[in-house]
Amino acid sequence: MxxxxxxxxxxxxxxxxxxxxxxxxxxxxxxxxxxxxxxxxxxxxxxxxxxxxxxxxxxxxxxxxxxxxxxxxxxxxxxxxxxxxxxxxxxxxxxxxxxxxxxxxxxxxxxxxxxxCVAFLKRSYQEEPLQALKLAEAYQISSVYKESSKLVLDDFEKFFYEPRNLEGLSRSTQKKLKVQRQQYVEGLNKLYCVTVDRRFPPLTAEHLRTKFEECVKDICTFPFHSPSYSWMKLHQVDCSKHFECREELRRLKPFIHEKIVSFFGGEYELLAWTTKAPNYDAATELSYPFIELRDD
Missing domain, CATH: 3.30.710.10 (Potassium Channel Kv1.1; Chain A)
Structure with a gap:
């Protein structure tokens, strides 16, 4: 009936x-x-x-x-x-x-x-970045795609540990994520190699060189830290309390930025829309690698 x-x-x-x-x-x-x-x-x-x-x-x-x-x-x-x-x-x-x-x-x-729905994803993508990435790809929401990819890349092992997590993502997006992750790992290897050979950076202050090498050892030891953590540690190398380091540190920071960008193979950015948060502090915000919604 x-x-x-x-x-x-x-x-x-x-x-x-x-x-x-x-x-x-x-x-x-x-x-x-x-x-x-x-x-x-x-x-x-x-x-x-x-x-x-x-x-x-x-x-x-x-x-x-x-x-x-x-x-x-x-x-x-x-x-x-x-x-x-x-x-x-x-x-x-x-x-x-x-x-x-x-x-x-x-x-x-x-x-x-x-x-x-787009406004909801912009507000909430940090809660479910992988789901946000899938929806952004499916409905061509480029801004959400880029921002959610930052968090997926930053916790790559978590999201890629289970193959079923990738259901709903195109092969193109999966490839972009894997390529960007591989660039990050290769960048860490390059950084470690030139640092242990003491050819990079060309520091004369022993205290600053030790500080920098401790930082590199921290981020280059497996299991690797997230890209945002590594970027933060490298850019926050500081021993300005030591008088002999101050001038060298001032020259070192732009040098570090230039080399790390070349090693990691791309730019890093803050998360979008965080500048509007009430507790926003640019000095402490993390920067992330990302992929974009486009045909390669």
Missing amino acids: TPIPRHSQIHFYKDGDIELLVEKIIFRVHKNILTLSSQFFSGMYQSATPSVEDLTAISNTGISIPRVELRGDAAPDVEKLLSFLYPNTYFEISWGDVANLLRLADKYIVETLTTA
């Missing part, structure tokens, strides 16, 4: 003038809300006409309301979409919803929902 469709408990408005059927749930809504929100719904309403069964079911009211079945969607997801669109209901995007909402926003061309 075929289940009888039932009304949505949230979005079934008596004065609605179009019905959406999703998994045996009927949403009676308003065409003006849909057409103002979505190009897809606008075109859909213009072509929607009531079937004979629908007309029979509502003949006692004397009103014919077109009904359209939305296939391939889950009723709870459509309910959340409508809760986003309607001003009388409140819905807050979460990690449990953002993937489905981005899919619906893309499918039905709801630009305001896409914008809200």
